Amino acid sequence: MIKGKAVRIESKDIYVLTEKNKELRCSLPGKFKKKYNLKKDKLRTLDIVAVGDYVEVELAAADHGIIKKIEERRNYISRKAPRIKGSGIRGGRLEQIIAANLDLFIHVASINEPEFNNRFVDRMIVIAESSNVEFALLINKIDLAEPVEYQKWEKLYNKLGYKVILTSAEEKMNIDAVKDLIAGKTTLLWGQSGVGKSSIANEIEPRINLKVGEISDFSGKGKHTTVTSRLIRLENNTEIIDTPGVRELEPFGIKKEDLGHYFVEFGDFIPECKFNSCTHFHEPGCAVRSAVESGEITAERYESYLNLLQTVEEDIIF
Numbered sequence: 001m002i003k004g005k006a007v008r009i010e011s012k013d014i015y016v017l018t019e020k021n022k023e024l025r026c027s028l029p030g031k032f033k034k035k036y037n038l039k040k041d042k043l044r045t046l047d048i049v050a051v052g053d054y055v056e057v058e059l060a061a062a063d064h065g066i067i068k069k070i071e072e073r074r075n076y077i078s079r080k081a082p083r084i085k086g087s088g089i090r091g092g093r094l095e096q097i098i099a100a101n102l103d104l105f106i107h108v109a110s111i112n113e114p115e116f117n118n119r120f121v122d123r124m125i126v127i128a129e130s131s132n133v134e135f136a137l138l139i140n141k142i143d144l145a146e147p148v149e150y151q152k153w154e155k156l157y158n159k160l161g162y163k164v165i166l167t168s169a170e171e172k173m174n175i176d177a178v179k180d181l182i183a184g185k186t187t188l189l190w191g192q193s194g195v196g197k198s199s200i201a202n203e204i205e206p207r208i209n210l211k212v213g214e215i216s217d218f219s220g221k222g223k224h225t226t227v228t229s230r231l232i233r234l235e236n237n238t239e240i241i242d243t244p245g246v247r248e249l250e251p252f253g254i255k256k257e258d259l260g261h262y263f264v265e266f267g268d269f270i271p272e273c274k275f276n277s278c279t280h281f282h283e284p285g286c287a288v289r290s291a292v293e294s295g296e297i298t299a300e301r302y303e304s305y306l307n308l309l310q311t312v313e314e315d316i317i318f
Helices: 030-035 118-131 147-159 175-182 197-204 256-262 287-294 299-309
Strands: 002-010 013-018 023-027 054-061 064-070 076-080 095-100 104-110 135-140 163-166 186-190 230-233 239-242
Touching: 002 023, 013 054, 013 064, 023 054, 076 118, 095 186, 104 118, 104 175, 118 135, 118 147, 118 256, 118 299, 135 147, 135 197, 147 163, 163 175, 175 197, 186 197, 197 239, 256 299, 287 299
Parallel strands: 023 064, 104 135, 104 186, 135 163, 186 239
Antiparallel strands: 002 013, 002 054, 002 230, 013 023, 054 064, 076 095, 230 239
16 A cells, blocks of 8 residues: 555546655545445535545556545535536535645735735635634735735734735745745645736745736636646645635535634624624624624624625535
8 A cells, every 4th residue: 555645636537646756646446436426425525535635545557546545634625616417416515625634724815906805815714714724814916006905904814813924926025934934834825816826836936837827807807727726745844735716715514603703803702692693693782793883893804704694504405
């Protein structure tokens, strides 16, 4: 048996980086496919193996292996997957796993081109908090904005306890700070299309040479350049996972009454709410709403919360 880590998945091929740093093309035996057949078992996830999974492989040929065991995940980052026609799933949405066994999740945003979207950032934070993965925010393209535009968001998220790094891949600003943050860790880089994830990765390690995209003139949104998640191993036990750009994002499997616990500033006020199952929307005696009115919770964050409250899952049926 050979041990390794899944670093790339393309159709039915799973590429595993072995302990000897050799990339091996692998496949799944029928027993795994049968176990995870969505039509029969209606399991919640699309993914049998995810990038970052530790696996055991049996060699079938010099350049091909069969995955025999998938180790239990320490953690993972996921979202609601698009609906699948003919999947046999009625009600609710399946889970799409982005990456597993992480030390750090960096959400890469841009201050302009595309414009900074704090609601999108807050959704990323909820995913990180609910997955118990350390979160950091990287605001890129600061060369395209006045300081007042990005300092507002830097101050807000720093106050909440999240690491914020202001960067410009174009001007090579604060790349060393990013390198220091990810050193010795397995880090997921995830964000909207066009924000500069691949450009940042290329500045961290030029030999990566990831394809860099551009902004669509028609939509103002990024064009997809990364087509599949890919784990890249650097020096000194440092690994980064580059991901396809995402345009729509909904956290998976969060109940309305639990959502507030993933907004860290709500924590001091939730115990004071009149009802244990308070959703902090319309219930009387809500201490969170009172904190918003008094300015102890920002209006921007509360609006993000209300926006997300409308989309969290209520009717997962399996």
